[in-house]
Amino acid sequence: MGERGLPGLEWPLWRALLVFRITALGYAAVLMVNNFRDYAWPLGGWLIIAVMTVWTVVSSLAYARPERRGWPLLGADLAVAAACLLASRWIVHPAGLGVGAPTLPMAWVAGPVVAWAISGGRRRGAIAAILLSVADVVVRDGFSQATANGPVLMILAGIGVGHIARLAIDAETRLQQAMEVEAATRERERLARGIHDSVLQVLALVQRRGAELGGEAAELGRLAGEQESVLRALVATNTPPVAAADAFVDVRPLLSAYASATVTFAAPATPVRLPSSVAGEVAAAVGAALDNVERHAGADARAWILLEDLDDQVTVSVRDNGGGIPAGRLAEAERDGRLGVAQSIQGRIRDLGGTVSVTSTAGTGTEVELTVPRSKI
Secondary structure, X not given: OOHHHOOOOOHHHHHHHHHHHHHHHHHXXXXXXXXXXXXXXXXXXXXXXXXXXXXXXXXXXHHOOHHHOOHHHHHHHHHHHHHHHHHHHHHOOHHHHHOOOOOOOHHHHXXXXXXXXXXXXXXXXXXXXXXXXXXXXXXXXXXXXXXOHHHHHHHHHHHHHHHHHHHHHHHHHHHHHHXXXXXXXXXXXXXXXXXXXXXXXXXHHHHHHHHHHOOHHHHHHHHHHHHHHHHHHHHHOOOOOOOOOOOEEEOHHHHHOOOOOOEEEEOOXXXXXXXXXXXXXXXXXXXXXXXXXXXXXXOOOOEEEEEEEOOOXXXXXXXXXXXXXXXXXXXXXXXXXXXXXXXXXXXXXXXXXXXXXXXXXXOOOEEEEEEEEHHHO
């Protein structure tokens, strides 16, 4: 079901299947009326038509409920169609079947093929068609040019309908993502208007008055100016598309959100795509590295983020011009239970199959390099 309980884009396909079943059942009944006198067991033919009618009603009601479109119903649908097809061997004269005479259910047997294709795509539709084609070959005692049309048409129907069903599902997913992005964009714009009318104006006023007053007020004004820059960058950043768990996204917007008056971001001009879960972890590790810069590098320290997209790996470097990390400080912090670098940075990247190198010398700043090999993702 789609947004607000409305039918999804798959729904017309299930409705089409219902129409097909009813039409194919009517055609089989007409053939039965015209040919039953020539059958080896006419009463058996009418019994099969009755079974087909009952199953058409039962399966159509069941397929109307999305939660019932699972393997039990799909398997039963295929089994009933195969049984009705195989029954033709004892009801219709075998000699006629061998030269292409119609079976009892005729096109009605394609119903399960279409159902399997809608529910699972091309592969599932082709499997159902092949299974029913085997039953058709058994009924006709072999495969010949005269009897090939039915199996070939069923396989083509399974592949074709399955392809259309996958396109419908993909289109529905993209439509849902577009609606979510549009809603998020509208909310961002609403918040941006509120922030611009209140918070940003106050921060700009504090920055201006602090510079005028000097002393400690000047420092307060400087901090207010930095936060104003961060907020302006935040509300101006485009919301990245909502992606599926295994979808690839451009990591650049996630990292550019950290840019501010004291943080400079540099990246390639082309998208750097990673799986959405990997991109989120890399961005979180970069955020943790910047937190360390803010806490330990000094109030006047600046930081630079460099994103590089190489053939076999993605590398992000976070460098600052602070006082550096004294020798042994990281190991001491880990022993004391302060796990910012060990867990927030190294742990995240290690779980992605990557590596982290920390280069620092007292008085020369620190560089944290995060490397994620593409072979691991």
